[in-house]
Amino acid sequence: MTPAIAPDIAVTxxxxxxxxxxxxxxxxxxxxxxxxGANIDLIAAEAGVSRQTVYNHHGDKENLLVAVVREITERINAGVFETLATFPDKPVDLEAELVEFAVRLNQNCMCNRDGKFLRKLLQTEGERYPDLFAGWREHGPAKTWAALAARFARLALSGWLDLDDPDVAARQFLALVNADLQMAMIFGDTVSEEQLRAAATNAVRCFLRAYGKPRPA
Amino acid sequence: MTPAIAPDIAVTxxxxxxxxxxxxxxxxxxxxxxxxGANIDLIAAEAGVSRQTVYNHHGDKENLLVAVVREITERINAGVFETLATFPDKPVDLEAELVEFAVRLNQNCMCNRDGKFLRKLLQTEGERYPDLFAGWREHGPAKTWAALAARFARLALSGWLDLDDPDVAARQFLALVNADLQMAMIFGDTVSEEQLRAAATNAVRCFLRAYGKPRPA
DNA sequence: ATATTTTTAGACATACTTGTCCAAATCGTC
DNA sequence: GACGATTTGGACAAGTATGTCTAAAAATAT
Structure with missing residues (x-):
């Protein structure tokens, strides 16, 4: 009885x-x-399995797409959550720490393989299968913005920032961070870490010129 | 001889x-x-012509895509050029005039049908046919940025702005203007003019907090 | 009114894809 | 070594797409 678990695990x-x-x-x-345009034979070949195995595991082609989207959105959400946890809540050098945070955000969420895939799938299939991304639409970016806005609001309370609307500031921060990467991302180019850091530096400088305050005591 | 032109024109x-x-x-x-996924029968039906006519005009399916992209990029470039000409070079109320400019930019270039199409085609076929968009890649956004940067530089010279790098500022301006529209655009939603104006207002306010100077005499 | 060209509708061959079925092979466990 | 399940390769039918061809129809210029 006890060893009955082992084979299950192995098979699984x-x-x-x-x-x-x-x-x-x-x-x-x-x-x-x-x-x-996706060819199931090609998917099977790239996965190193036979086509039949693909059908065994995921049934339909549409079903397979659903599974892929679910997988990617889950990983993306996890990455966002993880990265948000590294926000500089108690900064010493706010500018430098925001730059590092922005770099992490781009590396872990926007510019990595998953980010690129989600963006592309969203744009190509988002209108055809609205339900597919409904979950991400509600729980993805909105939650990210809200979480980031809360962090900025706290920085405002502790005297680092001067904000009208933390939600707007959060969206603007993300937009600025991506400002210099738009072209690279839309063309699918890979961005070097140098480019990423340069973009983050520009973004944070602008952001702090707009909303920064002289360092509190 | 003179009327020989007429038939050509009519036929054409x-x-x-x-x-x-x-x-x-x-x-x-x-x-x-x-x-x-595009079906040539469907294209012919939506165009109100027979399939054969499609082949007569554009030959291949791939050729048809090339023609479409060329058409759209040309229209987009024209729209950008036209809109850039309305930049507030000699502003009275800079904030209000920048907001209106940003609204025009979004309406004429980013959020209209052509903008949506170009963005989507770029993302779906950009990697498969890099040559297709090579022209736009060089002469499109880069030229827009440069032109906008030149305008900002002049505003800086005349005392309205305080800029380190006009190119960076131009990219950031565009990024800020789109900050609140990202989701709508990625999901293909249509944006109302109110949303557009609200987004532009937020963007310009942030931009001027970062780079604005007290109004010159 | 006629002649020339474009357009049309449909048939057609070819090729590709999806999804299913089945017997043989493979793998891990007892 | 044998058993059970999964995997595999290939065959298969059905559907759909592209691109070509042809003769008839329509539109336009002379």
């Missing part, structure tokens, strides 16, 4: 290993070719 | 009328369905 491990492999490959192919 | 008129109709329909379908 191989199972989930292939599952992940398939989801990874499917994400890549869906992202590259779009839903209509 | 009908010809170009259908050409436009086809390009319009193709733009819509390519944008909705992606290149792989």
């Amino acid at each position: 491990r191989s199972h989930t290993a292939k599952r992940h492999s398939i989801l990874d490959a499917a994400a890549g192919v869906f992202c590259r070719e779009g839903f209509a | 008129r009908s010809h170009t009328a259908k050409r436009h109709s086809i390009l319009d329909a193709a733009a819509g379908v390519f944008c909705r369905e992606g290149f792989a």
Whole structure:
């Protein structure tokens, strides 16, 4: 009885290993070719499994897309949450620490593979399958903005910032951080860490010129 | 001899009328369905012509995509140029006039049909056909930024702004103007003029807090 | 009114994709 | 070594797409 668990685990491990492999490959192919252009044979080949296995695991092609989107949004949300936890709540050098935070945000959430995939899938399939992204739409960016706004509001309370509307400031911060990366992202280029840091520096400088206060005692 | 021109014009008129109709329909379908998912029968139906006519005019499906992209980028560039000409070079109330300029920019270039199409086509087919957008990549946003930067530099010279780097400021201005519209645009929602004006107001307020100077004499 | 050109509708061959079915092979466990 | 389940490769039918071809129809210029 006790060892009965072992085989289940082993089977499941191989199972989930292939599952992940398939989801990874499917994400890549869906992202590259779009839903209509995605070829299940190609997904199977890139995942290193047979086509039948793909159908065994995820059934329909549409079902597979759903699974891919769920996987990616979950990872993205986790990354955002994790990164938000590193916000400089009690800064010493606010400018430098905000720059580092912005770099982390871009590296972990916006510019990585998942971020690129989600952005692209959203734009290509968002209108065709609105339900697909409904969950992310509500729990994704809105929650991020709110969380960031709360951090900024606290910085305002402790005298570091002078804010009218923390929500607007949060959105503007994110927009500024991406200002110099728009082209690279829209063209799918990979951005070096130098570019990322330069963009973050420009963004934070502007942000603090607008909302910064002389350092509190 | 003189009337020999007339028939050519007439033929060409009908010809170009259908050409436009086809390009319009193709733009819509390519944008909705992606290149792989776009159905030439559907394009023909939406254009109100027969499928054969589509092939007569543009040959290949790929060729049709090229024509569509060329058409849209040209219109976009024209719209940007036209809107840039309305920049408040000699402002009286800089904040109000920048807000109006930002609204025009969004209405004429970013949020209209062409802007949405270009953005979507770029994201879906940009990596597959890099040459397709090479022209726009060089002559599109870069030129816009440079032109806008020049305007800002002049405002700085005349004492309205305090700028380190006009190029950075131009990119940041555009980023701020889009900050509140990101979600709507990525989800393909249509934005009301109120939303647009509110977004522009927030953007300009932030921009001027960062770079504005007390009004010159 | 006629002649020339474009447009149309439909048939057509070709090719590709999805999703299913099935027997053989593979893998891990007992 | 044998068992059970999963995986595999390939065959298969059905549907759909592209691009070509043809003869008839329509529109336009002379």
